[in-house]
Amino acid sequence: MNVLQEAGEALQRLRQKRPLVHHITNVVTINDCANATLAIGASPTMTWAPAEVGELAGAASSLVLNMGTLQPWTIDAMERAGKAAAEKDVPIVLDPVGAGGTTYRTQGALQLAARLPLTVIRGNMSEMMCLAAGRSGINPGVDSHDREVMTIEKVRHLARLLKTTVAITGPVDAVSDGRRSVLLGNGTPLLTYVTGTGCMTTSLIASFAAVSGPFTAAVSGILSMGIAGETAARLSQGPGTFHLHLIDALYQLQTETYLTCGKVLNYDE
Numbered sequence: 001m002n003v004l005q006e007a008g009e010a011l012q013r014l015r016q017k018r019p020l021v022h023h024i025t026n027v028v029t030i031n032d033c034a035n036a037t038l039a040i041g042a043s044p045t046m047t048w049a050p051a052e053v054g055e056l057a058g059a060a061s062s063l064v065l066n067m068g069t070l071q072p073w074t075i076d077a078m079e080r081a082g083k084a085a086a087e088k089d090v091p092i093v094l095d096p097v098g099a100g101g102t103t104y105r106t107q108g109a110l111q112l113a114a115r116l117p118l119t120v121i122r123g124n125m126s127e128m129m130c131l132a133a134g135r136s137g138i139n140p141g142v143d144s145h146d147r148e149v150m151t152i153e154k155v156r157h158l159a160r161l162l163k164t165t166v167a168i169t170g171p172v173d174a175v176s177d178g179r180r181s182v183l184l185g186n187g188t189p190l191l192t193y194v195t196g197t198g199c200m201t202t203s204l205i206a207s208f209a210a211v212s213g214p215f216t217a218a219v220s221g222i223l224s225m226g227i228a229g230e231t232a233a234r235l236s237q238g239p240g241t242f243h244l245h246l247i248d249a250l251y252q253l254q255t256e257t258y259l260t261c262g263k264v265l266n267y268d269e
């Protein structure tokens with residue numbers, strides 16, 4: 001079975017089970033993440049109070065830890081949720097937003113990676129390279145400033161350094177678990193003109209992680225955003241209408257859509 005077939009079957013399982021996905025996420029994009037989760041077929045919860053996140057994460061089918069808007073209590077809440085999830089074998093997806101930008105942010109992401117059994121880490125190339133190297137003060141924004149060309153070898157190397165499945169989004173998307181690796185080519189420049197498409201992709205990956213293995217979940221989430229983005233772009237006149245059509249396009253994805261529209265640029269096992 002190829003990765004496009006796996007994604008289609010994962011979507012079918014997802015919509016049959018409608019898993020609960022708990023989020024500790026970015027307040028800038030929280031509503032978009034909830035709507036993307038609903039549109040793909042899962043059910044989101046979005047609370048972050050340290051007193052209850054453990055209970056919620058333990059009852060969920062997957063957990064999102066998104067570091068977009070860090071507060072002094074955020075890492076503590078994420079650790080509590082992550083430990084509760086780990087006790088129940090609930091998959092954990094980390095989005096290290098802005099890793100490399102400040103020491104505080106980079107060290108927080110490294111702390112979570114060291115203390116929790118992360119299922120997938122999803123970020124852009126800058127965030128992933130800084131996290132893998134433990135660097136900070138490199139990129140204070142959330143957009144990737146790294147101009148390196150993505151290759152199978154690079155994404156596999158990052159997966160082995162970080163010891164988990166990595167999903168890297170950018171002009172070329174890439175996924176690797178250290179063994180299977182793939183480069184994906186769906187998407188549109190309009191995705192960079194709407195706040196939160198990366199965060200939404202992380203939520204999509206977590207939705208699929210509730211019903212699939214890490215590699216398939218990462219591929220399925222990235223393909224879903226890329227294909228939906230292309231559909232929305234054809235219907236849009238700019239970022240405002242694109243944002244509107246994007247959620248509709250996620251909702252309208254079908255099992256066969258991945259086979260007919262998915263773009264696999266390179267695959268290695």
